[in-house]
Amino acid sequence: MNLAIRDIRYHRGRFILTSIGLGLLIGVVMSMGGIYRGLFADALAVLSFTKADIWVVQQNTNGPFAESSRIPEDIKYRIKAVPGVAEASPLSFQTIQIERLGKPFRFFLIGYDLNGFGGPPEILAGRTIRQKHYEMVVAKAMNMAIGEKIHLGLHDYTVVGITTKVVSSSGDPAAYVSLVDAQDIQFKKDNAAIRNDRERIAANLAGIQSLSPSQTTFLSKNIAAITESTHTVNTVVARLAPGADLKEVQERISRWNHFRPISVEEQTKILTKGMIEKARMQLGLFRIILLVISAVIISLIIYTSTIDKIKVIATLKLIGAQNRVIIGMILQQSLLMGVIAYGIGYALILLTYENFPRRIVLEAFDLQGLFVIIIAICTISSFVGIRKALKVEPAEALGG
Amino acid sequence: MHAIEVEKLTKIYGKGETAVTAIADATFQVEPGELVAILGPSGSGKTTLLTAIGLINEPTHGKVVIDGATVADEGWLPGLDLKRLRREKLGFIFQAHNLIPFLTALENVMIALEINHLTKSEAKVRATELLSSLNLGHRLNNYPSALSGGEAQRVAIARALANKPKVILADEPTAALDTENGKNVMELLKKLAVENHSAILVVTHDHRMVEGFDRIFHVNDGRIIDEKDNGYS
Numbered sequence: 013m014n015l016a017i018r019d020i021r022y023h024r025g026r027f028i029l030t031s032i033g034l035g036l037l038i039g040v041v042m043s044m045g046g047i048y049r050g051l052f053a054d055a056l057a058v059l060s061f062t063k064a065d066i067w068v069v070q071q072n073t074n075g076p077f078a079e080s081s082r083i084p085e086d087i088k089y090r091i092k093a094v095p096g097v098a099e100a101s102p103l104s105f106q107t108i109q110i111e112r113l114g115k116p117f118r119f120f121l122i123g124y125d126l127n128g129f130g131g132p133p134e135i136l137a138g139r140t141i142r143q144k145h146y147e148m149v150v151a152k153a154m155n156m157a158i159g160e161k162i163h164l165g166l167h168d169y170t171v172v173g174i175t176t177k178v179v180s181s182s183g184d185p186a187a188y189v190s191l192v193d194a195q196d197i198q199f200k201k202d203n204a205a206i207r208n209d210r211e212r213i214a215a216n217l218a219g220i221q222s223l224s225p226s227q228t229t230f231l232s233k234n235i236a237a238i239t240e241s242t243h244t245v246n247t248v249v250a251r252l253a254p255g256a257d258l259k260e261v262q263e264r265i266s267r268w269n270h271f272r273p274i275s276v277e278e279q280t281k282i283l284t285k286g287m288i289e290k291a292r293m294q295l296g297l298f299r300i301i302l303l304v305i306s307a308v309i310i311s312l313i314i315y316t317s318t319i320d321k322i323k324v325i326a327t328l329k330l331i332g333a334q335n336r337v338i339i340g341m342i343l344q345q346s347l348l349m350g351v352i353a354y355g356i357g358y359a360l361i362l363l364t365y366e367n368f369p370r371r372i373v374l375e376a377f378d379l380q381g382l383f384v385i386i387i388a389i390c391t392i393s394s395f396v397g398i399r400k401a402l403k404v405e406p407a408e409a410l411g412g
Numbered sequence: 413m414h415a416i417e418v419e420k421l422t423k424i425y426g427k428g429e430t431a432v433t434a435i436a437d438a439t440f441q442v443e444p445g446e447l448v449a450i451l452g453p454s455g456s457g458k459t460t461l462l463t464a465i466g467l468i469n470e471p472t473h474g475k476v477v478i479d480g481a482t483v484a485d486e487g488w489l490p491g492l493d494l495k496r497l498r499r500e501k502l503g504f505i506f507q508a509h510n511l512i513p514f515l516t517a518l519e520n521v522m523i524a525l526e527i528n529h530l531t532k533s534e535a536k537v538r539a540t541e542l543l544s545s546l547n548l549g550h551r552l553n554n555y556p557s558a559l560s561g562g563e564a565q566r567v568a569i570a571r572a573l574a575n576k577p578k579v580i581l582a583d584e585p586t587a588a589l590d591t592e593n594g595k596n597v598m599e600l601l602k603k604l605a606v607e608n609h610s611a612i613l614v615v616t617h618d619h620r621m622v623e624g625f626d627r628i629f630h631v632n633d634g635r636i637i638d639e640k641d642n643g644y645s
Contacts, residue, residue: 013522013526022513023514327510330498332496332524405468410507
């Protein structure tokens with residue numbers, strides 16, 4: 013006869029409520045683990061979807077995600093010419109926050125060369141960008157419909173496609189536009205600002221007595237062209253030809269002034285060790301604290317439940333029950349509670365994780381690991397009750 | 413062979429100046445099928461005597477023999493499996509019925525049998541027979557909380573009888589019952605002593621409940637001061 017099951021059957025209300033409470037706690041531990049993994053996945057999303065081998069950024073920076081990086085777009089031609097590079101493509105990134113439907117609407121805008129790579133990884137609905145201007149593909153998480161328009165910079169952009177879960181390292185959903193549009197949105201000044209700049213340049217040049225009128229006009233046009241140019245990007249990504257040596261390509265690019273070639277491995281390190289390290293540690297600490305709390309709660313439940321059964325245990329001992337009968341009753345109850353609470357926590361997370369504001373990544377290894385930890389906690393916690401139970405004297409069954 | 417044999421049984425709690433002699437030099441025998449009462453006021457040492465015979469409380473001095481097996485001689489004999497002996501040779505009936513609250517009446521009897529290595533089906537058959545013989549056939553699946561005091565005590569008696577023990581020890585079995593139920597329980601014990609040929613030793617402070625017992629020991633201040641043979645054996 014299984015005494016643990018019989019006790020649970022009799023006190024099922026209390027057992028179910030306790031298991032639900034514990035299940036919620038385990039659910040929180042699971043979600044912490046999911047957020048922890050989600051941070052990684054988010055941080056590396058653009059990196060992994062781009063499938064580049066080298067990220068060329070501004071010299072002495074950890075760009076384009078951890079630090080600001082600005083390099084001229086035309087460096088892509090020089091990078092393409094490096095032996096071992098199969099293709100190179102410029103990318104532009106910026107975080108945008110606008111007002112939409114009366115609420116702040118934040119997303120990560122990626123500009124890519126329509127003839128290059130680094131665009132939307134997958135189209136779930138609609139199509140990819142075909143026109144050079146005013147079209148955009150948005151991540152599913154932005155909750156925008158195809159055909160919907162959004163005003164960015166000086167122009168309206170129409171959603172033509174929905175892509176998968178691409179997010180920035182801070183978890184903002186991504187939207188894709190052509191590189192030209194992205195550069196316009198990021199760098200193009202409005203007409204009044206342009207007129208103002210041109211007049212200021214002309215006035216400054218007019219103050220130089222040694223310049224002839226033709227030189228002044230020439231200089232004025234050239235300076236304006238440079239200041240009004242939008243042909244700047246945050247990075248140029250490159251893919252290597254099969255068999256090419258990454259170190260060698262990096263070394264060649266490093267020799268140029270003003271540029272830093274970052275490998276995927278280095279970029280991963282920058283993103284995970286630098287940008288999300290503190291958040292990661294915080295979550296790790298929370299997980300440990302919650303597990304300790306769970307252990308204390310389970311121990312208390314088992315201990316209280318044992319105290320409630322002192323007379324039963326004494327009676328069992330008096331009628332000759334072996335220690336294994338008593339140990340089995342306590343241990344099985346503890347393990348059952350752990351397993352059921354784990355199941356409740358798992359079901360809860362499975363049903364809700366899609367609705368979390370940040371990405372939750374549930375990995376089998378983490379879930380299995382947590383299951384083993386919960387079972388270990390239940391087993392260790394039950395020792396507290398077992399110790400108490402084994403000390404109970406059969407004589408305690410006597411008397412009123 | 414005596415069912416219970418006690419010789420110069422002494423139990424002393426504490427040491428030195430604080431030592432308290434709970435029972436001193438108790439000597440008696442109980443035969444199979446005999447119903448014996450130990451009568452005495454609270455604190456007289458009767459429960460200590462019962463627990464020493466019940467292999468719960470180690471005697472300080474003296475000898476205890478249960479069903480021919482010496483269990484104590486100046487303390488427990490070395491290597492003794494007290495739990496096994498309690499399981500196989502003794503049955504206990506308590507002041508409060510001490511039924512396990514989360515087991516049904518049937519399961520409360522079955523657990524004593526399963527602990528003694530009977531299979532589940534064997535235990536079920538035996539427990540059902542026992543409970544039916546005590547007019548509890550209609551209460552098999554009731555939890556103790558749904559039983560009356562008398563019914564619960566009868567289930568406890570069934571549990572004590574489950575393994576057909578040679579000795580049944582009852583500690584104030586009627587204390588929690590009204591007079592009528594108390595008398596019914598005592599009548600039942602008398603009947604069972606004869607039918608099962610078990611020695612039944614009942615500890616009580618209520619002299620009204622010992623009518624018809626074969627022998628009555630009066631205990632006071634840890635000593636058996638009087639032994640009365642009722643002439644029923």
